[in-house]
Amino acid sequence: MSLPKSRPVIRNLIILSTLAILLTIVVVKIAYVNSSAPNIPRVEHSVGDEIDGDNLSLSVTKFKVYDVNHIEKIAPGYTSLFRDSDNPNNPKLIVVDVKVTNRNTERLLFDISSISLQSGAWSNGVSLMLLDSLNEESAKELRAFDGNTSKTIQLPFELVGTQFKNSTDWELVPQRDYDLVLSVYPAYHFVHLGSPKDWRAL
Amino acid sequence: MSSIIKFELHRAFHNRMFVIALTIGCVITLAHVFITTVPEFLGQSEARELYGSKNAYPLSLFNSWIGGGSSDLEINLYFLLLPLLICIPHADTFFSDRSSSYLRNIALRSELKGYFAAKIISIFLSAGCVAVIPLVLNLAVVAMIVPAFQPIPATGMFTISELSMMDTLFYQEPFIYLLLFLTLIFMLSGLLSLLVIPFSYIIANKTLVMLSPFALCAFLDFLLILGSFELATFSPLRILRPDQPIPLDPLAVTAEFVILLAAILCFSVYRAHKDEVY
DSSP: OOOOTHHHHHHHHHHHHHHHHHHHHHHHHHHHHHHHSOOOOEEEEETTOOEEOSSEEEEEEEEEEEEHHHHHHHSTTOOOTTOOSSOTTOSEEEEEEEEEEEOSSSOEEOOGGGOEEEETTEEEEOOHHHHHHHSSSOHHHHHEEOTTEEEEEEEEEEEOGGGSSSHHHHHTGGGSOEEEEEEOSSSEEEEEEEOHHHHHHO | OHHHHHHHHHHHHSSHHHHHHHHHHHHHHHHHIIIIIHHHHHHHHHHHHHHOOTTOOOOOHHHHSTTSOOSOHHHHHHHHHHHHHTTTTTTTHHHHHHHSSHHHHHHHHSOHHHHHHHHHHHHHHHHHHHHHHHHHHHHHHHHTTSOOOOOOGGGOOOSOOTTSTTHHHHHHOHHHHHHHHHHHHHHHHHHHHTTHHHHHHHOOOHHHHHHHHHHHHHHHHHHHHHHOTTGGGGOHHHHTOTTOSSOOOHHHHHHHHHHHHHHHHHHHHHHHHHHHHO
16 A cells, blocks of 8 residues: 655655744844844943043054064063064054043052953963053053042053964054954943054154 | 766655764764863853953854864874775665676666766765765754854964964854865765775675775875875874864875776776676
């Protein structure tokens, strides 16, 4: 006795319906997870903007790129771990000057380590070793702000040749666009710095 | 021609080995969800309650799925076994056809070129599906748990760096990056599984023929990583990984595709002609 011809059709129909139901559940669940997730607003600031943080405000005043020889001149006693005899331009240093103001009457601490510089897929935190050498105060003193005071901090960020794809990309470091990332959560705050080349022109 | 393609596709997709290979892949990628993703996600929620969430970027789909990168066992296991899994469904049937009288019968009845074309298409597609379906399943299940927060390089939570291939695309359009990478995995898996065709003429054992792409990939990986870091970008086992533990070079990836495709096509055309004559 042969099976009725409608059997495979019914079987296929059941399989397709099950798949359609599963797919709908997956899509609805994904939409629910993403809609109920906290929204992370992207807040872009410009150079010179007074950015209010937790009782401290910050603004970018200067932005410049240096090569290794200049770093060793401006930061005596500093020897880069990434110094490359074959490439005298390695590493490079980007220094961002920020003016931080404490508008409160209490003494507050400024979290330098949470700040980073970003360009494309490259990013790096503040070089704490150079922070001491570039600024008059030590890193510990720099963080502390007495009531109603302000000071300008030079934030150094090191760029190493091996962090970039090839020599062309490395040479183009002064022409890339940079962002100074202040925080990533609960909101993504960053200052769009543009390229150091444009700053030189200004 | 179309009937033989249809027949070979039916052989490739309607067989027990296809289901077995797919099941092994899905078990590994689902294990990743329950062993790694879920505990990490729950641990994150707990840590946020205890220590607060200031400046702590939450887990995102793009670093939590199996291709998002870490040193977890499941990720390494899946991508290591991939060249083996893709050969399980249909790749060894070329050896069986050749050692039985099937290929001779085809040669007597029609042109061998049609058979070779059908075989190449069916092996390529079945291998691509076995490689990509478990990854898509993992991506879908993880997406039902972890939100797709936009990747930000400054968080330091994503493996794609300035040195990686398609780095800008990953941070600007991560879904397009995933789509392109899954396509790359599909195509490379298809090409790797086609290596069984030349190996069927060299090796006289069906199991060894099936194992040959896996053995070749593992041997190449060992040899290239022993050579230098730059050479390792040519290793198929590295190219298959979307998290790019060794940053990929687009030139190396293109070269790999061109060499594999040219070698397999040239060999198949040559054998189709030679087998037909004799």
